[in-house]
Amino acid sequence: MWEQLNAVLVQLARTRQGRQPEASAAVLGGHGVKTSEGGEARGMDVYKQTNGRKRHIVADTLGLLLMVVVHSASVQDAAGGQVVCSGCLSGSRSVCITAGAGSS
Secondary structure, three states: OHHHHHHHHHHHHHHHOOOOOOOOEEEEEEEEEEOOOOOOOOEEEOOOOEEEEEEEEEEEOOOOEEEEEEEEOOOOHHHHHHHHHHHHOOOOOOOEEEOOHHHO
């Protein structure tokens, strides 16, 4: 339900800006967050020595969120990037995604 609502709101916002309803380019980013609370999506990022969660976000060129995935910090950037990109690329339109070195 939230994904559908977000998709409709993104299309409306893009149309109001004079853009095509669906993005043709996007940016992928990831960020680790320390957390003291338990839960399924919690683990250790071995590179940053951070115990917590990690989020991977895909945004269009207007900064509108296209996809967000939150998972354990133990998930490496390349694997997390593949998960979030697979959700964005399931549509009918092709999207060019730019990512940092760790997410490619």
